[in-house]
Amino acid sequence: MRADKRDCAALKLVTFNIWHNQGDWNARRPLLVAALRAQDADIIALQEVLEDADVGLENQAQMLARELGGYHVAFVSTDPKGGARRYGNALLTRLPILAEDSVKLEPLDDFRTALRLRVEVQGRPVDVVATHLAWQDDAGPVRAQQIASLLDWLPQDVTPLVVMGDFNADQQDPGLATMTGPRFFSALPRSSAVTTLNPAKGHPNRVIDHIFAETTSFAPEEARIFGDVPIKGEYPSDHFGVAATIKLK
Numbered sequence: 605m606r607a608d609k610r611d612c613a614a615l616k617l618v619t620f621n622i623w624h625n626q627g628d629w630n631a632r633r634p635l636l637v638a639a640l641r642a643q644d645a646d647i648i649a650l651q652e653v654l655e656d657a658d659v660g661l662e663n664q665a666q667m668l669a670r671e672l673g674g675y676h677v678a679f680v681s682t683d684p685k686g687g688a689r690r691y692g693n694a695l696l697t698r699l700p701i702l703a704e705d706s707v708k709l710e711p712l713d714d715f716r717t718a719l720r721l722r723v724e725v726q727g728r729p730v731d732v733v734a735t736h737l738a739w740q741d742d743a744g745p746v747r748a749q750q751i752a753s754l755l756d757w758l759p760q761d762v763t764p765l766v767v768m769g770d771f772n773a774d775q776q777d778p779g780l781a782t783m784t785g786p787r788f789f790s791a792l793p794r795s796s797a798v799t800t801l802n803p804a805k806g807h808p809n810r811v812i813d814h815i816f817a818e819t820t821s822f823a824p825e826e827a828r829i830f831g832d833v834p835i836k837g838e839y840p841s842d843h844f845g846v847a848a849t850i851k852l853k
Contacts, residue, residue, distance in 0.1 A: 613726040613852040614825060617791070617815055618645040619734070619768040620845035624654035624691065625661055627805070628838065636840040637671045639831040643847045647723065648696040649734035651770040653679065657688040665694035674698045680706035680719040692717060693734045693769065699723040710753040714738050714746060718754045722763065725852060731758065735769040737779075747771065747779030755782065764821030764852060770813050770843070783816045791815040791848035792827040800829060805842035815848045825849040 622636060640648060648668075655663035669675040681692030703722035708715075718735040735754060738746040758765065767783065775784045775794055784790070792815060801807035815827070827848035831840040 613728065614849055615725055615730065615766070615822075615852065616644065616646045616847070616849050617649075617732070617766065617768060618643050618647070618845055618847045619649040619651075619770070619813055619815055620831070621651040621736070621770045621813060621841060621843040622653065622664060623841040623843065624652045624664070625656070625659075627842070629661075631838045632840055633667075635831075635835055635838060637668060639840045639845060640668060641672055643830060643845070645847065646697060646699050646725075647721070647732050648675070649732075649768045650694040650696070651734070651736040653692055653694045655690050663690070665696060669696050672696070676701060678704050678706075678719055678721055680717045682708060682715045682717060693719050693736055695719055695721050695732065695734045697721055697723055697732075699725065702729055707754070707757045709735070709750045711746065711749060714750070716750055718757065720758065728852060729763050730852070731763045731765045733758070733765070733767045733769075735767065735771075737769070737771045737773070739772040744773065744777050744779035747773055747777065748781065751780070751782050764818055766815065766817045766822070766850070768815040768846075772812050774811050775814070780814075783814070787818060788816040789819050789822075789824060791817055791824050791850055792829070792846050793824075796827065797829050797844075797846075800844045800846060802832070802839055802842045802844060804834065804839060807842065813843055813846050815846055815850075817850050821853060822850040823853055825851050
């Protein structure tokens with residue numbers, strides 16, 4: 605008997621902290637476009653996305669969507685809409701969109717957000733969330749509060765869920781206990797990457813960029829880092845991207 609198509613519905617995902625316009629942005633921009641194009645992802649989560657009219661910088665997520673072609677852009681920022689400078693997170697997708705929402709995460713004084721798209725994957729709804737959590741080494745309790753705020757905000761309707769982004773913590777961090785517990789799995793196994801921070805940009809080796817998917821709804825297929833090889837001495841970002849394919853059960 606042939607399996608139902610829903611049993612093998614693959615979802616290709618990427619998360620990438622693009623380091624806004626730091627470093628040599630003009631050199632990094634084509635490398636970033638090429639790195640993302642090579643992943644051929646259904647959904648791309650971006651962190652540290654900037655638009656700044658004062659320096660002539662268009663919204664970087666909009667630029668990437670245009671260069672890649674075929675992607676809808678959702679963007680969230682704690683900066684006021686219509687402001688000259690806005691900084692935040694984005695989701696790009698080429699899948700049908702059923703709903704879009706965003707929230708400011710508790711505690712509000714850390715200025716963190718979550719962005720959700722409900723997309724259709726072979727006729728089935730899937731929620732994909734992008735976020736970027738507190739960065740301080742001792743901010744485990746804050747990250748735990750931000751994750752709790754995020755999960756409480758989501759619709760409680762058992763729609764399959766993926767949460768991805770820059771969590772600013774490795775999987776051993778107590779603040780990520782909810783994401784590393786039985787409800788979720790990491791699409792990028794701990795043993796498969798030494799770091800998602802770029803040592804060439806002065807960072808220590810740490811895997812802090814993650815794609816977490818619900819265990820009851822998805823099965824891991826494959827995952828890897830990308831953007832980790834310099835081209836003419838330059839990298840796309842001060843992070844490496846994470847690309848993964850997961851399958852709906």
